[in-house]
Amino acid sequence: MVLEDKFGRRINYLRLAVTDRCNLRCHYCLPEGFHNFLPKDHLLSFEEIIRLLRIVSSLGVTKLRITGGEPFVRKDLMTLLRMIHQEQLFESLHMTTNGVLTEPHIEELVTLGFKSINLSLDSLDRKRFLQITKRDEFERVMNTLLALEKSVIKTKINAVVMAEENTQDILPFVQFTQDHDVHVRFIEEMPFNGTGRQPKSTWNFKAIESHITSAFDLEPLTMAPGDTAQEYSIKGHIGSVGIIAAASRTFCGSCNRLRIGPRGDLQSCLYGPADTSLFDLFRSGADDLAIAERLTALVSRKPKDGFAAEKELVNSGERHASMATIGG
């Protein structure tokens, strides 16, 4: 048994959200006042997570990303990461984090085999950071960024581009890559704020690209299958930049991803509805074969692309969840 959909796409990359809670309140993701968090006993336990990881690994998943909510808000996260390391199930381990609580753990993350970290940072300006995140944590995030840069972990910055909010940060971020060995990825804002509000952003891929090229000479690099970012090098810069057409959805054809949320809810496409049946399977004593069969069945129904998936979501009467429950 392997994870493959009806379009012949092999799924070898799992993004696992270990919590839906976060210590920031970015309005495009988890707005202030959001309170529909999962009860603690609905989170998969560490033992359940390890069991799930063994099963997905046996089905051909080779790459694992830990995400959330904010992964470091999950109690005893490092214990879970040590357990995952001991299993030696994956070719590569990655994490997406907001960097607030990350810096003290970087050395151990290296030991545990983390190859890259995506650090979410939407502004290089302290005041704007506070406006966007509603928390005064800029300094701790920058300390994480600088410590990551000194480590062997490849560092990518994820910056969501929002009209009238942080577009003035685009060029400073590109400038930052001149002397910093980081890869900055500009992400189109998607409607995953948990409120049903559509982003007002007119800052799509093309707009971001032409804004950058007005000031810098971008050299586009070839995209590999499964890549979501169009990457560019810039002459004289030690870092690089990329743009993710996350809302335009131009890269679905080679998607190799599967998302599993903190309760075990499975999303074969970011834009589609979640399947909630794994949690009950886990808690009702199902054996590994039954769980593997459910996973392969769900993945085989992966929608063709994000537009088809969104249609399924709308037809089922649901709306996009907060990204904190999905993991990005």
Ligand code: SAM
């Ligand atoms: N808390 C961690 C962090 O901030 O990196 C991990 C979870 S966060 C949901 C994962 C990624 O999703 C972040 O890079 C975040 O910027 C991105 N994200 C969240 N909501 C988004 C949205 N509405 N549009 C585009 N990207 C979004």
